[in-house]
Amino acid sequence: VTPVGPVAAASLLNYFDSPVGTAVLKRLRKLGLNPKSDRATTLADGSAIAGKTFVLTGTLPTISRDDASRLIRKAGGKITGSVSKETDFVVAGESPGSKFDKARELGVRILSEKEFMKIIGYHPEKKPEAKQGHLF
Numbered sequence: 001v002t003p004v005g006p007v008a009a010a011s012l013l014n015y016f017d018s019p020v021g022t023a024v025l026k027r028l029r030k031l032g033l034n035p036k037s038d039r040a041t042t043l044a045d046g047s048a049i050a051g052k053t054f055v056l057t058g059t060l061p062t063i064s065r066d067d068a069s070r071l072i073r074k075a076g077g078k079i080t081g082s083v084s085k086e087t088d089f090v091v092a093g094e095s096p097g098s099k100f101d102k103a104r105e106l107g108v109r110i111l112s113e114k115e116f117m118k119i120i121g122y123h124p125e126k127k128p129e130a131k132q133g134h135l136f
Contacts, residue, residue, distance in 0.1 A: 010050035010076065049120065050076030055083050057100055058093030060113045068113075071120050083108060091116045 015021040028034070054072050056065045056079070063071075068091060069079045083090060083102040090096075090103040090110045103110050111119065 013050060051078070052088040053078045053080055053086055055080055055087050055090045055099055055103070055108075056093075057090060057103075058096035060091070060093035062113065063117070068116065075120055089116075 016025060049072070054077050056068055060068060072079055080087065083099050083106065085106055087103065087106070087108045090099060090108050091113065092100050092103075092110050093113055100110065102108075
């Protein structure tokens, strides 16, 4: 499987958000096809993650920064180590430090880990409770 890069991902998302793309999706649904993703690729405000720049700061409570970075890249986002006016989001954990202050100064949107997980569409695997009646 060849991964789709951020430019191609953004292009696809923009296409399916366009009137023509929306019509294609409606036609597919009419034919009984319902394409969907196993991960969210748009933010709550409807903007695409692809091409957005994220900075991670502080200690995230339940996910490692490496795993968070991997999720962002998988959704087509970019990771950078410093906050600038080009930064779209700062994901702040405990003891965020100067990156947090810089984000506030520049008006960059700051996300908690919980908000980040919701936006990125990450849901930790929950192991179902094994009950005797459900084994058969």
